[in-house]
Amino acid sequence: MLKHIILDALLFISVIICPWWVTVILAVGILYHLRFFNELVLFGLMMDILYGNFTSNLHPLDYKFTIFFIVLLLSSFLIKKRLKFYSK
Numbered sequence: 001m002l003k004h005i006i007l008d009a010l011l012f013i014s015v016i017i018c019p020w021w022v023t024v025i026l027a028v029g030i031l032y033h034l035r036f037f038n039e040l041v042l043f044g045l046m047m048d049i050l051y052g053n054f055t056s057n058l059h060p061l062d063y064k065f066t067i068f069f070i071v072l073l074l075s076s077f078l079i080k081k082r083l084k085f086y087s088k
Contacts (some may be wrong), residue, residue: 004034011043019067020051027069031076044069 007030014023023043031037044066052062 007034008039012046015043015050020047023047024065024068028072031072031078038073040069040073041066059074 001032011030012025014026018026022075027040045063046086047065048063052064
């Protein structure tokens with residue numbers, strides 16, 4: 001649990017300080033390191049708010065980080081089941 005909180009704080013600091021591509025790489029690493037990392041969607045929303053340029057209407061591409069992290073989270077559940085060396 002403490003490891004989970006520390007990695008959450010590290011990713012939060014990365015969203016604020018680092019470029020978007022560093023945060024995405026770190027998020028993917030944390031996603032496959034932890035068993036459940038559902039907060040990833042909230043970090044995607046935070047990245048969309050910081051780095052996105054929203055239009056006046058709600059266009060789906062305005063939330064590209066959120067959509068990417070949702071797809072990544074759902075695919076990680078499938079990939080983790082198929083990996084032999086992932087024993088968690």
